C-alpha cells in the first residue's frame with residue numbers, strides 16, 4: 001500500500017472518531033482531498049484507494065488535471081472541486097471543467113459562472129465563501145452580505161447553491177476554532193430558514209490542522225491536503 005493510501009485510511013478513521021466523539025451520524029462528513037501542486041500520479045494513488053473528490057486551487061493546473069483524468073481514467077469518475085480564489089477573467093475554464101466551486105464571493109463571479117457553464121453539463125454546485133473571522137482572513141464575503149448573494153444565485157439557471165465555505169484564521173486553540181466554525185454553521189441555518197426551497201446540505205470547513213473542531217461544529221466536508229499528500233513544494237511551481 002502506498003503512503004498516500006495509508007494516509008487516507010488514517011484520515012478516514014480520524015474523521016470517523018471525531019464524528020463518534022460528538023455523537024454525529026457516521027459517514028456524514030465527506031473527505032475532499034486537496035491535491036494542489038501534486039502530480040497526477042499522487043491523485044491516481046488516492047483514487048485507487050477509493051478517494052473520489054479532489055480539490056484544486058489554481059485554474060490552469062486544475063484544468064490540466066481534470067482533462068487528464070477525463071481522458072485517461074474516466075472510469076474513476078472523479079469529482080473536481082475548485083477551492084481557490086477566482087478572478088473574473090478566469091471563470092470560463094472553471095465553469096467548463098469543474099463540478100463544484102467553493103469560493104463564490106461576489107455577484108459578478110456567480111453571474112459569469114452561470115453564463116459560461118456549458119448547457120450539456122449539470123448545473124455547477126456552488127458554495128458561498130464567508131469571512132467569519134474579520135480582518136484576519138482576506139477572502140470571502142461578510143456574513144451580512146450572504147443573503148443577498150444567495151438570493152441572486154437562486155435566480156441563476158446553471159448554478160445550484162449547496163451551502164457555505166470558510167477558511168477561518170489559523171489559530172491553535174480548539175475553543176477559538178470551534179467558535180469560528182459554529183458561526184458558519186449558524187449562518188447556514190439562518191440561510192436554510194430563509195430559503196426552505198433550497199437543499200443546503202454542505203458546510204465546507206476544516207483542514208488538516210482544525211478538522212476535529214470543524215466536525216464538532218457540523219462540517220459536512222473537510223478539505224485535507226498535507227495530511228494526505230505530504231508537504232507542498234511551491235518552489236517547483238512557475
Ligand SMILES: *Cc1c(COP(=O)(O)O)cnc(C)c1O
Pocket residue numbers: 034036057083084167207208209223224225226227
Ligand atoms: C490548501 C488548502 C487546503 C488544504 O490545506 P492543508 O493544510 O494542506 O490540509 C484546504 N482548503 C483550502 C481552501 C486550501 O487552499
